[in-house]
Amino acid sequence: MSTKMRAVVLHADWDPKPEFKLGPKDIEGRQTYLGSKVWRNPRVTIEERDVPQAGPGEVVIEVKACGICGSDVHMAQPDEQGYILYPGLTGFPAVLGHEFSGVIVDAGPGAFDKRTNKPFKGGEAVCAEEMLWCGACQPCADGWPNHCERLDELGFNVDGAMAKYIKVPARVVWSLEPLREHYSDEEVFLLGSLVEPTSVAYNAVIERSGWGILGGIRPGDNVVICGGGPIGIAACAILKRQGAAKVILSEPEPSRAELGRKMGADYTINPLQEDFTERVLEITHGYGAALYLEATGLPTIVYPQIEKTIWEQKTLNARVMVVARADAKMPVTGEVLQVRRAQIIGAQGHSGHGTFPRVIESMAAGMNMLPMITKQITLDEVPENLVTLRTDRKECKITVRLDKE
Numbered sequence: 014m015s016t017k018m019r020a021v022v023l024h025a026d027w028d029p030k031p032e033f034k035l036g037p038k039d040i041e042g043r044q045t046y047l048g049s050k051v052w053r054n055p056r057v058t059i060e061e062r063d064v065p066q067a068g069p070g071e072v073v074i075e076v077k078a079c080g081i082c083g084s085d086v087h088m089a090q091p092d093e094q095g096y097i098l099y100p101g102l103t104g105f106p107a108v109l110g111h112e113f114s115g116v117i118v119d120a121g122p123g124a125f126d127k128r129t130n131k132p133f134k135g136g137e138a139v140c141a142e143e144m145l146w147c148g149a150c151q152p153c154a155d156g157w158p159n160h161c162e163r164l165d166e167l168g169f170n171v172d173g174a175m176a177k178y179i180k181v182p183a184r185v186v187w188s189l190e191p192l193r194e195h196y197s198d199e200e201v202f203l204l205g206s207l208v209e210p211t212s213v214a215y216n217a218v219i220e221r222s223g224w225g226i227l228g229g230i231r232p233g234d235n236v237v238i239c240g241g242g243p244i245g246i247a248a249c250a251i252l253k254r255q256g257a258a259k260v261i262l263s264e265p266e267p268s269r270a271e272l273g274r275k276m277g278a279d280y281t282i283n284p285l286q287e288d289f290t291e292r293v294l295e296i297t298h299g300y301g302a303a304l305y306l307e308a309t310g311l312p313t314i315v316y317p318q319i320e321k322t323i324w325e326q327k328t329l330n331a332r333v334m335v336v337a338r339a340d341a342k343m344p345v346t347g348e349v350l351q352v353r354r355a356q357i358i359g360a361q362g363h364s365g366h367g368t369f370p371r372v373i374e375s376m377a378a379g380m381n382m383l384p385m386i387t388k389q390i391t392l393d394e395v396p397e398n399l400v401t402l403r404t405d406r407k408e409c410k411i412t413v414r415l416d417k418e
Contacts, residue, residue, distance in 0.1 A: 019418075020062045020176035021395045023089055025052040025097060025105045038162070044104030044170045048088065049340045052103055053095045055088060057396045062108065062172075065180035066119065072133055072183050073119035074141070077202035077416040079174045080112035080210065080386075081395070083242060083310070084338065086402045088169070100340040104170030109395075110413070111143035111167045113174035114189060114205025124183035128190065133183065138193070140205040140373075142185040142212075143167040144364045159216070159362035175395060177415060187369045191377040200383060206412055207247075207382045212363035212372045214247035217336040219255065220368065221360040222304055230303040230332070232256025237293055237322075238278070239315050240308035241269035243410045244336055246276050246385055248306055253277030254380055261296055263289060263315075266406040268387075275384055289318040290325060301326025310337035317344060324349050333357045385410045392418060 027042045033050045035041060045051045067073045087098035088109070097103070120133035145165040146158030153161050167173045167181065187208070192201045222230050230236065236257045238245045241264030253260050254277070262278040264270045270281040282292045293301060305319045312335070323331045335343075335357065349355065363369065376382060388411045390398055398411055 016064055017061050018064050018177040019059055019392060020108045020172075021110065021392060022058050022060050022062075022106050023055060023109050024058065025055045027051060028053040030096070040104070044102065046102050047100060048097055048103035049092075049100040050096070052097045052105060053091070055091055055097050057089050057109075057399060059393065059396070062176060064178050065172075067121035067124065067180060069121045070123045070183055071121045071180055072117050072124050072186060073178055073180050074113075074115040074139060074186075075118045075178055076113050076115040076174045076176065077414075078114050078206040079110040079413045079415060080206045080243075081398060081402065081411045081413065082112055082210065083402075085109050085168070086399055087338075089399045090403050098340070100338055102164065102166055102169050107168065107170060108172035108174075108176050109168050110173035110175030111169070112206050112209040113179070114138070114140040114202045114208070115174075115179075117186075118178070120183070126186075126188060128188040138189040138201055138205065139186050140189055140208045140369070141167070141181045141187065142364050142369060143169075143173075143209055144362045145171060145182060145185060146364055148184070157365055159364040175392065175413060177418065187373060189373065191373055195377060195379075202416065203383060203386055203412065204376055207385060207410070208369060208372050208376070209363060210243045210410070211247040211251070211382055212368040213336065214244045215251055215368050215372055216363045216365075217244070217334050217360035218248050218252055218304065218306060220366050221358055222332055222334055230257070233258050234303035235259040235261070235297050235300060235328075236304040236306070237261045237263065237302040237319075238273075238306045238308060239263045239319065240306075240310070240337065241266060241273050241409075242308060243385055245306065245308040246273055246409055247382065248308065249273050249277035250380055250382065251375075253279075254375065259297060261293060261302070268407050269409060272384060272387070272409055284318065290322040293322050294326060297326070299327050301328045301331065303328055303331055305331065305333045307333060307335045308337050310339045311341075312339055312343040313341050320346060320349050323353050323355050329354045331355045334360055336360045386412045388412070389414050
């Protein structure tokens with residue numbers, strides 16, 4: 014194995030806005046939980062890096078496929094003042110990429126496969142969580158590792174997977190072996206790169222929404238998904254598989270709307286050409302929806318439409334699930350939430366309560382997410398595609414094929 018590899022690296026300048034105050038978990042000059050308030054002048058380069066070596070409890074994975082996430086785009090995208098658009102945990106320079114799959118090529122002592130409860134030997138097809146939780150803080154102890162007090166994130170403040178090799182703790186690695194019974198090797202790795210974004214959708218619409226729990230959505234309920242990006246499209250598949258009566262996707266881009274229908278949406282709405290509230294109430298015969306997923310990242314535009322629909326619909330106890338990351342504030346009318354017994358709930362990431370293995374098993378049982386991948390590129394093409402994705406919404410998921418390098 015070579016000692017050097019090429020990697021897509023994001024650099025930016027630590028230049029906090031005047032109103033920014035260092036938080037208790039921020040590290041001066043190195044990382045912050047409020048990226049859009051601090052990091053300026055993002056620059057993406059392809060450069061040589063050392064191939065990582067596995068230590069105790071760690072594995073090195075040879076990356077086969079890695080998806081480009083909207084977070085990658087927004088970390089590399091400056092606003093008019095030069096600050097990055099991504100509002101979350103960031104620390105640069107860092108190798109980008111957190112939606113990936115590959116093959117284990119090195120395993121340190123104490124690196125165990127959760128599926129077999131035996132040490133990794135090398136050669137296993139795997140994917141990994143991007144949220145590196147500590148397992149020792151209060152949120153981790155309470156079963157919420159995606160809210161870890163010592164959280165690190167692959168591709169955000171720790172080197173990610175847009176490189177030939179990546180080192181990760183074995184505790185966040187999941188076997189892709191269940192997929193081999195139904196898919197080819199190439200499909201296994203492509204699907205493996207979709208486990209992370211699909212798990213983000215799963216966490217939002219199943220775990221955080223309280224599926225099957227008193228007050229949560231149940232089979233037979235109507236759902237509305239705002240935004241036909243990868244998370245919204247994955248939610249279409251998950252919710253239809255879980256028994257939602259009418260899955261309604263609000264998405265203005267025709268290609269994404271069509272993909273949503275292919276993946277499970279029963280109806281689509283173009284909010285630029287149709288009245289959102291009128292159309293939702295028409296489709297549902299006035300009942301509206303039990304769940305509204307905000308997956309656009311445009312809360313100032315989308316939330317007022319959701320709120321108006323909740324006010325006018327027959328169904329009480331609606332939940333607005335916020336999964337898209339955005340710096341903007343939501344214009345909330347408390348009276349609507351009170352009178353209609355509605356809730357706004359945030360969903361972050363994917364870890365906890367078995368999201369990864371459940372998504373993998375769902376894929377193995379026939380939930381084929383491969384149509385989400387609409388374009389495949391090489392490592393050298395990543396920088397230009399990060400720029401293209403700022404404005405071009407025709408593609409759903411662009412995947413970097415490192416096995417073709």
